[in-house]
Structure formats: C-alpha cells, structure tokens
Amino acid sequence: xxxxxxxxRDVAARAGLSVMVASYTFSRPDRVSEASRxxxxxxxxxxxxxxxxxxxxxxxxxxxxxxxxxxxxxxYAFRDPSAARFLAxxxxxxxxxGIGLTLLPTGGRLGPTDAITSASVDGFVFWTTAxxxxxxxxxxxxxxxxxxxxxxxxxxxxxxxxxxHEAARAVARETLRSARRPALISFPAQxxxxxxxxxxDNVRSELPVTTExxxxxxxxxxxxxxxxxxxxxxxxxxxxxxxxREAAARIADDTPDIxxxxxxxxxxxxxxxxxxxxxNLTRVRITGFDGTPEALQSGITTIAQDLEMQGRRCAEIAxxxxxxxxxxxxxxxxxxxxxxxxxx
Amino acid sequence: xxxxxxxxRDVAARAGLSVMVASYTFSRPDRVSEASRxxxxxxxxxxxxxxxxxxxxxxxxxxxxxxxxxxxxxxYAFRDPSAARFLAxxxxxxxxxGIGLTLLPTGGRLGPTDAITSASVDGFVFWTTAxxxxxxxxxxxxxxxxxxxxxxxxxxxxxxxxxxHEAARAVARETLRSARRPALISFPAQxxxxxxxxxxDNVRSELPVTTExxxxxxxxxxxxxxxxxxxxxxxxxxxxxxxxREAAARIADDTPDIxxxxxxxxxxxxxxxxxxxxxNLTRVRITGFDGTPEALQSGITTIAQDLEMQGRRCAEIAxxxxxxxxxxxxxxxxxxxxxxxxxx
DNA sequence: CTGTTAGCGCTTTCAA
DNA sequence: TTGAAAGCGCTAACAG
Numbered sequence: 116x117x118x119x120x121x122x123x124r125d126v127a128a129r130a131g132l133s134v135m136v137a138s139y140t141f142s143r144p145d146r147v148s149e150a151s152r153x154x155x156x157x158x159x160x161x162x163x164x165x166x167x168x169x170x171x172x173x174x175x176x177x178x179x180x181x182x183x184x185x186x187x188x189x190x191y192a193f194r195d196p197s198a199a200r201f202l203a204x205x206x207x208x209x210x211x212x213g214i215g216l217t218l219l220p221t222g223g224r225l226g227p228t229d230a231i232t233s234a235s236v237d238g239f240v241f242w243t244t245a246x247x248x249x250x251x252x253x254x255x256x257x258x259x260x261x262x263x264x265x266x267x268x269x270x271x272x273x274x275x276x277x278x279x280h281e282a283a284r285a286v287a288r289e290t291l292r293s294a295r296r297p298a299l300i301s302f303p304a305q306x307x308x309x310x311x312x313x314x315x316d317n318v319r320s321e322l323p324v325t326t327e328x329x330x331x332x333x334x335x336x337x338x339x340x341x342x343x344x345x346x347x348x349x350x351x352x353x354x355x356x357x358x359x360r361e362a363a364a365r366i367a368d369d370t371p372d373i374x375x376x377x378x379x380x381x382x383x384x385x386x387x388x389x390x391x392x393x394x395n396l397t398r399v400r401i402t403g404f405d406g407t408p409e410a411l412q413s414g415i416t417t418i419a420q421d422l423e424m425q426g427r428r429c430a431e432i433a434x435x436x437x438x439x440x441x442x443x444x445x446x447x448x449x450x451x452x453x454x455x456x457x458x459x
Numbered sequence: 460x461x462x463x464x465x466x467x468r469d470v471a472a473r474a475g476l477s478v479m480v481a482s483y484t485f486s487r488p489d490r491v492s493e494a495s496r497x498x499x500x501x502x503x504x505x506x507x508x509x510x511x512x513x514x515x516x517x518x519x520x521x522x523x524x525x526x527x528x529x530x531x532x533x534x535y536a537f538r539d540p541s542a543a544r545f546l547a548x549x550x551x552x553x554x555x556x557g558i559g560l561t562l563l564p565t566g567g568r569l570g571p572t573d574a575i576t577s578a579s580v581d582g583f584v585f586w587t588t589a590x591x592x593x594x595x596x597x598x599x600x601x602x603x604x605x606x607x608x609x610x611x612x613x614x615x616x617x618x619x620x621x622x623x624h625e626a627a628r629a630v631a632r633e634t635l636r637s638a639r640r641p642a643l644i645s646f647p648a649q650x651x652x653x654x655x656x657x658x659x660d661n662v663r664s665e666l667p668v669t670t671e672x673x674x675x676x677x678x679x680x681x682x683x684x685x686x687x688x689x690x691x692x693x694x695x696x697x698x699x700x701x702x703x704r705e706a707a708a709r710i711a712d713d714t715p716d717i718x719x720x721x722x723x724x725x726x727x728x729x730x731x732x733x734x735x736x737x738x739n740l741t742r743v744r745i746t747g748f749d750g751t752p753e754a755l756q757s758g759i760t761t762i763a764q765d766l767e768m769q770g771r772r773c774a775e776i777a778x779x780x781x782x783x784x785x786x787x788x789x790x791x792x793x794x795x796x797x798x799x800x801x802x803x
Numbered sequence: 804c805t806g807t808t809a810g811c812g813c814t815t816t817c818a819a
Numbered sequence: 820t821t822g823a824a825a826g827c828g829c830t831a832a833c834a835g
Contacts, residue, residue: 120602122828133806138830148804163600168579169522170828172513173811178579180524180561193536193543193550202537209564210532215578216562217524218550234559235512235522256507258464357752408701466812477822482814492820514812517827 121162130158141166172235180215181205181433182236184254186244186306192218195354196382197405197422198242201264204426205240214434221250238433240264240426241272245306245321262432264425266323273432275425277445279324282418283331285447286402287377289416291339294375294400298347298366299332300387301325301379302354310358311350312365316343318350328379328404347373351383359386363401367394375400381410381417388413406448420445465506473502485510516579524559525549525777526580528598530588530650536562539698540726541749541766542586545608548770549584558778565594582777584608584770585616589650589665606773610667617776619769621789623668626762627675627748629791631721633760634746635683638719642691642710643676644731645669645723646698654702655694656709660687662694672723672748691717695727703730707745711738719744725754725761732757750792764789 127137132151139146140155147155158164172178183205185192192198202216209216219234239254243265254261255271268274290297304320311318315333320326336343347370349362363376363386376391376399378384384403391399403410406419420443431438471481476495483490484499491499502508516522527549529536536542546560553560563578583598587609598605599615612618634641648664655662659677664670680687691714693706707720707730720735720743722728728747735743747754750763764787775782 123830124828134828135806135830136804139805142830146804151804165601167517167828169513169516169520170811171830172579173511173517173813173827174829174831176513176811178513182559188550188554193546199537199543206532206537206562206564209562213564215526215564218553218560218562221554235516257509357756412701467814468812478812479814479822480820483821486814490820495820511812514827515814517811517829518813518815520827 120167121159121164123164123166126155126158126162126164129162130154177237178235179213180217180236181209181430182217182219182234182239182254183242184219184239184244184250185221185242186248186250187242188221191353192242196407196409197354197380200407200422201242201426201429204423204428205430206426207423208427208430208434212434238262238435240429240433243267243276243322243324246323247321248306260433260435262429264429266327268323273438273440275429275432275443276324277418277420277443279327280331280334282420282445282447283328283379283404284334285331286404286416286418287332287335288338289447289449290375290377290400290402291335291341295339295341296370296373297336297341297375297377298370298373299349299377299379300359300362300366300383301329301348301350302383303352304329304350308350308352310352311348313348313350314344315346315348318348325379332377354380354382356382356386356389359383360390361386363387363390364394367391367396367399373399375402377402379404381405381407381415384415384417385410385413388415400450411448414450416450417448418445419448464511465503465508466511467508470499470502470506470508473506474498522579522581523557524561524580525553525774526561526563526578526583526598527586528563528583528588528594529565529586530592530594531586532565535697536586540751540753541698541724544751544766545586545770545773548767548772549774550770551767552771552774552778556778582606582779584773584777587611587620587666587668590667591665592650604777604779606776608769608773610671612667617782617784619773619776619787620668621762621764621787623671624675624678626764626789626791627672627723628678629675630746630748630760630762631676631679632682633791633793634719634721634744635679635685638744639683639685640714640717641680641685641719641721642714642717643693643721643723644703644706644710644727645673645692645694646727647696648673648694652694652696654696655692657692657694658688659690659692662692669723676721698724698726700726700730700733703727704734705730707731707734708738711735711740711743717743719746721746723748725749725751725759728759728761729754729757732759744794755792758794760794761792762789763792 123134123137127134136147136151137155140152217236238260241263246267261272263272263274265276266274299315304325351358376387381403384401387401401415403415403417406417410417467481468478471478480491480495481499484496561580582604585607590611605616607616607618609620610618648669695702720731725747728745731745745759747759747761750761754761
C-alpha cells in the first residue's frame with residue numbers, strides 16, 4: 116500500500132516522460148503520440164492514478180459542478196413531484212456531460228448566502244424564488260451563468276418558464292364554463308408561507324409563479340362575472356397532496372354548494388379528488404396544474420407542461436450553452452369525456 | 460466593475476497587512492488581533508471578497524461536499540418517494556453543516572467510474588447497489604468514508620439498513636394469516652432490470668434489498684406451506700406506482716382467484732390498491748413496504764421505517780462522524796381495522 | 804510531438 | 820501576534 120494518492124508527476128516519472136505528456140494524455144489526447152499515451156495510461160493504471168478535480172478546478176476555474184438552489188428547505192426538492200421532474204431534467208444533462216449536480220444548502224429562508232456564493236460550481240439553477248432573494252443576487256454578482264425556473268425575470272439571469280398567467284387563465288376559464296361557485300387552493304405565495312384561509316381578493320403573492328397563476332385565475336373570474344370576494348381561498352404552506360386533501364375536505368364540509376375547486380398544482384388537485392371521492396361529491400369539478408403523469412392519468416383538467424425539458428434547458432443555460440430563447444409550450448388538458456376522475 | 464474576483468492577497472494589500480493575517484481572519488480568527496481582524500473584514504467587505512473553495516480544497520484536501528451515488532439513472536433519485544425521504548435526511552445534515560450535497564453522475568449502469576472516483580467530495584453515500592458495483596469499490600479504494608444504505612455489507616463501507624429479511628417475513632406472514640393464493644410484485648432484482656413475469660421460484664436477485672425482502676417472503680410462504688412455484692411474480696423494471704398498478708391489473712384479470720398481493724414497496728402497493736379499487740376487488744389483501752406517509756394514511760399493511768433518519772446517519776458516517784452502529788428499528792403496520800383501503 | 808516554466812489562491816510550516 | 824517562503828496538483832503558454 117502506498118502512502119498517498121499518486122499525482123501526475125508520479126505517473127510521468129513511472130512512464131519516463133514529462134508531466135505535460137501525462138497531462139495531455141488525459142485532457143488533450145490528440146496532442147500526444149500513441150506510444151507515449153499508451154505508456155502514460157499504463158503507468159496511471161498501475162499506480163491507480165485519479166486526477167485531482169480540486170487542482171484542476173483551481174487551475175482552470177471550472178469545477179465540473181452545477182449548483183441548484185431552492186429557497187425552500189432542501190428536503191422540498193425531494194418531496195414535490197414537479198420539482199422532482201424538473202430536477203430529473205437537470206440530472207439528465209449532468210449525466211450526459213459527466214457533470215456533478217450540487218444542491219446548495221439553504222436554511223429554508225432568505226438568509227445568509229456565503230455557502231452559495233463561495234460554492235465552487237460553474238453555474239446556478241434556481242427553482243422559482245422571490246425577486247429579493249439575496250442568494251439570487253449574489254449568484255448573479257458572482258459572474259457565473261444563472262438560470263431561473265419560473266421567475267422572477269431579473270437582469271443577469273435567464274428565466275425559463277411557460278406563460279403561467281395565460282395557462283392559469285385558460286384552465287380557470289374552462290372550469291367556469293360549467294361552474295359558478297368555485298373555491299381556490301393555492302400553494303405558497305410567500306417564502307415562509309403560513310397556512311391561510313381567506314377570500315381570493317385578500318391574497319398577496321411575492322413568488323412569481325404563484326403571482327402569475329393567481330392573476331390568470333382572477334382574470335378568468337372577472338370574465339365570468341364572478342367577484343373575487345366571493346371565492347374562498349386556502350393558501351397552503353407547502354405544495355402537498357395531503358394538505359390539498361385536508362383543504363378540500365374543509366371546503367366541501369364548510370361550503371357544500373361549491374361546484375368547482377381550482378387548484379394551483381396537480382398535487383393539490385389529486386388530494387382534492389381524494390377528499391371529494393371519499394364524500395361522493397362527483398359533481399364538483401377539480402382542476403390542477405403541471406400535468407404530472409398521475410394527474411394526466413386521473414383524468415382531471417390541468418395544464419400540461421414539460422418540466423423535464425425545462426430542467427434540461429436551465430442546466431444548459433447554467434453550463435454556459437447558447438440556448439435559443441424560444442417560448443415554452445403548454446396545453447390545456449380537458450376533463451376526460453366520461454367525467455369520472457380516479458386517483459392512482 | 461473590476462476585472463476579476465478579489466483574492467486574499469488583494470484583501471491583505473487593501474488592509475495594509477500580510478496575506479496570512481487575512482487567511483487567519485477567516486480560518487482561525489483567534490490567532491489575529493481584534494484590530495487587524497476588523498481591518499481585514501472591512502477590506503474584504505469593500506472588495507466583495509469570497510474565498511475560493513477550489514484553492515482551499517487543493518490545500519486542505521477537504522471540499523465541503525458530500526457525494527451521493529445512485530446506481531440507477533440519476534433521475535431515479537427524484538422519482539422514488541423512498542429515495543426522496545432518504546435524501547431529505549441527508550439534505551438535513553448537509554444544511555445543518557453548510558455542506559453541499561453533490562449527486563454524482565452515473566450513466567445508469569455499472570459502467571465507467573472516473574467521474575465518481577475523481578469527484579472532489581469528502582465522503583460518499585451509496586443508495587443500495589450490487590456488491591460488484593465498480594463505483595462502490597473505487598469509492599472505498601479512494602480512502603474516503605463510505606456509507607451504504609440497504610447494502611451490500613462490504614469491507615471498507617458502513618451499511619445502514621433495517622433487517623429487510625425479518626421485516627419482509629413479518630409482513631408476508633401477517634398477510635398469509637388470511638390468504639392462501641398470494642401473488643407478488645417486486646421492484647428490480649438486477650441493476651438493469653427488464654420487466655419479468657414468472658413464478659417466485661424463478662426470481663434471482665443481485666440487489667441486496669430485493670434479495671433480503673424476497674428471502675423473507677419465501678420464508679413466510681414456506682412456513683405457511685405454500686409452494687413458491689405456485690406464486691406468480693411480476694418483477695418491475697422500476698419502483699413505480701404506475702407500473703404497480705398495471706401489474707396488479709394484469710394479475711387481477713389473469714388470476715381472479717388470488718386473495719392477496721404482496722409487494723416490495725408502498726409505491727407498488729398503492730398502484731395495486733388503485734387497480735383493485737377500480738375493479739371493486741376489495742377482498743384482495745395488499746401489502747406494501749417502507750411506510751411512506753401516503754401508505755400509512757391509506758391503511759394498507761406495511762413495514763414502517765424511518766428513512767430520513769437513515770439518510771441522516773449515512774450522511775454523518777460519510778462526513779467522518781463516529782456513529783454508534785445500533786440496529787435500525789422497524790415495525791409492522793397492520794391493515795386498518797375497517798378493512799377498507801383508500802388512495803389519497 | 805515533447806518539455807520547461809510559471810502560477811491558479813490558499814494554508815502549513817517556521818521564523819521574527 | 821505577524822510575516823516570508825513553500826507548495827498542494829494541475830495546466831496555459833510558450834519554446835524546443
């Protein structure tokens with residue numbers, strides 16, 4: 116057993132060649148004769164040589180790591196299915212290029228940012244956050260490329276998102292074709308959202324995705340001649356199926372005359388479907404948003420969007436690719452013709 | 460705007476002190492007089508100084524990064540709820556300590572491992588993998604601490620896991636108290652599992668968690684005097700609810716006399732519940748494994764285990780903590796007394 | 804195609 | 820308490 120990890124110098128010495136031949140063998144193989152390359156590779160193999168990414172990073176300024184930042188507590192990334200689909204897209208790009216995906220630590224609030232700004236990553240992807248998120252400002256200030264999913268649209272960062280406003284308007288309008296007494300269930304409107312039960316006119320949002328979707332719903336209500344102040348709204352502290360179920364149960368129990376529940380996500384919607392199925396309230400229409408596989412299969416009305424593709428695009432941007440800034444498509448998926456909705 | 464990021468040298472120059480005073484100010488504040496420290500901090504602030512993790516890593520050998528490795532395609536980490544709970548536990552520890560969580564790229568097969576072994580991380584956490592996974596061997600060979608969730612138990616790495624064998628035996632035995640014609644749905648038994656429909660006696664596994672759980676089921680069957688060759692078994696290529704639903708549907712349609720479906724995970728089980736509910740086959744018992752929140756709420760029989768805690772423990776081990784090697788608890792959760800099962 | 808030189812930004816000596 | 824020197828392992832830039 117040798118005492119320490121072998122370096123390029125050791126490899127070169129063993130092969131009887133210079134350090135640079137060894138270096139080129141790994142980084143620019145074409146600059147080295149086949150014979151030398153073979154000798155270097157043999158020596159490296161015998162020694163069990165592994166290049167030091169730390170040294171390479173110091174020298175080249177590139178780390179081979181992509182940083183992903185969530186303003187929520189990190190565990191969130193692993194609980195929300197939409198975040199998960201988005202991350203899976205990022206992961207695809209990283210796997211293709213042999214790049215590591217680093218989830219940067221945040222305490223779950225808009226707090227100290229040292230760990231983020233000094234992180235050795237080549238670029239940042241932010242999951243939607245507030246415009247005043249200090250981590251976002253610092254990431255931009257660091258000079259490395261920044262992609263944001265869902266907004267805010269802010270100078271120095273590239274935003275990747277569907278038109279949440281138009282999409283939300285479309286799905287709400289579809290619902291209101293046959294409903295007059297809707298209720299709303301929203302995911303968080305603030306970074307550290309507390310649960311809120313109120314009417315729609317009272318809801319203020321600082322998170323861009325929430326803001327845009329609520330605006331779409333409000334527009335559709337206005338078009339249908341329905342007063343926001345008559346529309347009950349639960350704002351959940353987290354985008355979760357269980358919370359959606361509880362909120363829907365409460366809505367159904369408290370306001371038995373409602374005929375639709377508009378939700379801001381499929382997770383919430385699927386929870387609501389479960390609550391209403393349990394009560395046999397099949398006449399209440401439920402809409403979701405995002406088009407998760409489960410939601411599409413369940414037959415609810417929702418907005419389908421390709422979050423994996425958006426994840427891939429964010430990753431490409433954050434890795435410095437020149438990405439054409441085409442709009443992201445979405446489409447309205449209507450309630451299955453039978454009218455029956457199931458939860459898988 | 461300055462051309463480049465300021466270094467410690469710039470900070471020191473600005474403060475009229477040596478580089479070392481600046482360095483100590485950040486790494487060992489007590490070795491520096493209060494006056495000097497204040498001057499350095501002021502200079503750093505004015506310059507917008509951020510330490511270079513790359514340089515620090517090269518010098519100290521520590522990167523402040525924890526590496527997590529999945530033998531499956533990386534996207535898996537974000538799709539499987541049990542993996543997600545485990546990762547959330549890891550993420551908690553990382554967030555507490557200001558450590559980054561790096562998901563290391565793998566192509567999804569047991570292939571080249573360069574990206575893993577040369578990765579600049581301080582330690583590794585593996586999600587259960589095959590004993591012959593080259594990435595696992597290389598990680599151990601790199602000399603950095605390695606924790607494995609679920610196995611294999613292998614020299615040089617610390618394994619964190621419940622006793623899958625005993626737990627699976629317990630849940631199967633519970634089911635077989637009132638069932639005589641069970642079918643089985645398993646998650647992958649190999650790294651690149653293809654879908655398989657066969658009988659239980661034909662299933663071979665190289666993944667430790669699958670191996671142990673299957674062994675538990677086989678033991679319970681033997682105790683109940685049921686021949687493995689009579690037990691249909693679907694081996695899924697992935698641990699997913701949708702695939703569980705499809706498999707259960709096929710089982711129900713092909714073998715209408717079955718009275719139980721034993722599954723190796725709650726995700727599969729919840730899919731099976733949906734399939735059977737859709738057919739009104741409420742007399743068929745379904746069991747899961749893992750104790751996800753949804754499964755516990757649905758009322759199925761399952762094994763509850765705390766995957767977040769196991770994630771935390773793996774992270775601690777991989778970060779070099781001395782962790783006492785106590786066994787991980789689990790418990791059997793029996794079918795809710797009403798006998799009715801719901802999907803949320 | 805191969806080798807030499809210099810230095811990325813930091814911290815570990817060791818001396819003042 | 821502060822400072823000078825050396826070097827972590829690698830590669831850009833050049834010269835041979």
